[in-house]
Amino acid sequence: MVHDTGFLENILEQKQINITAMRLLVLDALLQHQHAVSVNDLEKMLQPVDRITIYRSIKTFEQRGLVHFIADGSGSDKFALCAETCGPGGHQDMHVHFLCNVCHNTLCLPKALIPPVVLPQGFYTEAYELLVKGICQSCAEKESM
Amino acid sequence: MVHDTGFLENILEQKQINITAMRLLVLDALLQHQHAVSVNDLEKMLQPVDRITIYRSIKTFEQRGLVHFIADGSGSDKFALCAETCGPGGHQDMHVHFLCNVCHNTLCLPKALIPPVVLPQGFYTEAYELLVKGICQSCAEKESM
DNA sequence: TTAGGAATTGCAATCGCATTGCAAGGCCGG
């Protein structure tokens, strides 16, 4: 673990998630990434930890509003830490997700707001998700060298 | 088949897709839906046709720019007919996809344009996809009765 | 401190979607 245990426990407590050794490990691994990760990514990082435990930890995190799922069309689910305003009642991560065509990482761009979209008459919006594909900052820098 | 064979053949020819009996059946089934469909949907409609054939027909259609895939987070891939400007070179379906929380259908809203999104410095956009979740026109009407 | 119960974890099995390999069939040009 690279993060302080107390720090991690605080995060779980704030979201009303029972503290367990496994969950601390999973959260610690999540915090080490700037980008969205898959269960496979976590499994590799956490070596002997059972895949199923990771799935269930993530599911619990999702239900309590600590992480949100991202469908980036890669075939496997990805997830990332939520904004602090998310909770058991629901998510409010209606921000941009960016999928880099070079490094294939998916990352959250919470600062890129999605402009309101005008839908045809009779449609009601409850949530939305914008997936932008292109070249991320990090890869763009490497290419220009 | 509910559509005229000549009509269907024209569509395939325009996209440079070889005409076969199976592909006419699949295309015919696709044209019967206003919303995006899954391979499962098609399999039910086309009864004795092998699932693998449907997968491969769709894949061919996708490569030739006749249909585009939609990831709506439902777990299974969906696809819908493309705009006419799509071709083997690539797709230009950067329109809104709407997932109804009531009937769970996904539909294309080509007329709802996506406003330009301002990304952080250093990010380059190549494509984007907006998935809006809510209540579709048809379900909204039923609920208000 | 200990007993009991709820929550969590691990293993095995299973499910669903999708893909691949390979052989058979159909189609077309020569």
Added chain:
DNA sequence: CCGGCCTTGCAATGCGATTGCAATTCCTAA
């Protein structure tokens, strides 16, 4: 009619994810 290519069908496989169940851990209460 023959030969080759594209397409199709079946079987097997891969992979991500889920579920059932038993074992374990954790927490609380006596």
